[in-house]
Amino acid sequence: MATEWVLLPVPQEDYAELKHMVEYRQRQRGEAVSPSTEELRGDEMAVDTVLRAAFGEHRPWPASALARLAEGSTLTTQRWTKVMNLCAEHPGETFSTEEVSAKTGIPVNEWRDACRKIGPHLKRHYPDVPLWDREPYIGEPMWPLVTIAGRHLKVRDQLYVGITEEQAKRWKEIR
Known part of the structure; x- marks a missing residue:
């Protein structure tokens, strides 16, 4: 199962801890620890973030x-x-x-x-x-x-x- 990435604004002071947690869980799943450049290039993540926020x-x-x-x-x-x-x-x-x-x-x-x-x-x-x-x-x-x-x-x-x-x-x- 490929990971679907979403943008998640987080407080700067929590970033390192949350990043570590995501990387750890992705390794357990056998998945990439971060999205590819292509995945980041599309507008879908930004649009999804706007919709979730609104x-x-x-x-x-x-x-x-x-x-x-x-x-x-x-x-x-x-x-x-x-x-x-x-x-x-x-x-x-x-x-x-x-x-x-x-x-x-x-x-x-x-x-x-x-x-x-x-x-x-x-x-x-x-x-x-x-x-x-x-x-x-x-x-x-x-x-x-x-x-x-x-x-x-x-x-x-x-x-x-x-x-x-x-x-x-x-x-x-x-x-």
Whole structure:
């Protein structure tokens, strides 16, 4: 079985110990102790790291906030509800703006409009959702979906959205 390598950011003070542990375990498996140059050259490891980081930092919303979103009467909340339904069927996957449009029937410009308006809407009506604790978004409400710019995924620069397992579970419970 060939090793599949992933990038793992670690604190500098732990690097030597973790490197030694990986090398030891790889020797026990009879595998190379580090990835080849070819394995490091591809974008897959960087993209995987971006995806894991984005999904890993997203905090689930309380069920009460998700229920308010699902029951919302504004165009913005109606559009977000459709996209939440799509993503909840595929936790851990991401969908580009164009894919969202094709799969939900929401025109691209209307989905972009919903994305522009969701931040102010959340500030006004959702005081109970998690807030970002990192720059440049400190104190801003966390969107109900994981969002990633396409340029970080090494693909066409559109907004990509997805949902965590926990958020999908909560969404399905309130639907």
